[in-house]
Amino acid sequence: MATTLVLGAARNGKSDYAAALLAHYPAVTYVATGPKVHDAPDQAWADRIVEQRARRPESWDTVETTALSRALLLSRRPVLIDTLSHWVWSVLEEHDLWASSTGAIEQLEPTLDELLVVYRSLSHDVVAISDEVGWGREPTNAREETYREVLAHVNNRFSAVSERVHLLVGGRVLDLSGAPSPLAVPSTALLHR
Numbered sequence: 203m204a205t206t207l208v209l210g211a212a213r214n215g216k217s218d219y220a221a222a223l224l225a226h227y228p229a230v231t232y233v234a235t236g237p238k239v240h241d242a243p244d245q246a247w248a249d250r251i252v253e254q255r256a257r258r259p260e261s262w263d264t265v266e267t268t269a270l271s272r273a274l275l276l277s278r279r280p281v282l283i284d285t286l287s288h289w290v291w292s293v294l295e296e297h298d299l300w301a302s303s304t305g306a307i308e309q310l311e312p313t314l315d316e317l318l319v320v321y322r323s324l325s326h327d328v329v330a331i332s333d334e335v336g337w338g339r340e341p342t343n344a345r346e347e348t349y350r351e352v353l354a355h356v357n358n359r360f361s362a363v364s365e366r367v368h369l370l371v372g373g374r375v376l377d378l379s380g381a382p383s384p385l386a387v388p389s390t391a392l393l394h395r
Contacts, residue, residue: 205326206365208220209331209337210370220329222247224280224282224329231281233265234264234265235268235285236249236268236292267279271313280329283331287333302382330360335350335354361385
């Protein structure tokens with residue numbers, strides 16, 4: 203069993219790369235955390251969902267949910283989570299946590315703790331995809347700032363417990379698995395560096 207976090211900028215091939223990591227399995231559970239086709243914000247988004255579905259092998263089951271812990275526990279095969287970015291936005295929206303990034307993180311922390319325990323304890327491979335934040339334009343409003351701060355927190359927590367962390371940049375994959383994570387190192391160890 204391996205846990206892998208795939209990070210990178212939006213629309214740069216993370217989903218295809220993550221799917222390739224699980225391509226050798228005859229069946230995979232694909233957990234889609236974004237809007238369903240009928241809830242898509244526009245036709246371009248709906249078309250993209252349909253296109254992504256068509257590229258998946260027929261043996262892959264698709265589960266559309268934001269109940270990630272439950273989806274992971276119910277799957278008896280490798281899992282691909284596409285994406286943590288959509289999951290964070292959906293949770294912020296569902297619970298109206300836009301007022302403060304600090305408050306949102308505090309509210310989300312018990313759910314995130316549970317999710318990370320499940321993520322690390324499964325007997326099959328799990329690959330999670332997320333957008334790396336901080337690249338691109340600065341947030342233009344409070345909602346974007348809250349989303350960015352919360353997603354950065356979620357990415358950092360996932361990175362700290364993932365066995366493998368891969369970053370896609372310019373069409374290349376950087377393996378960050380051996381790089382230190384401040385969240386995975388006791389704070390006293392950081393003081394002695």
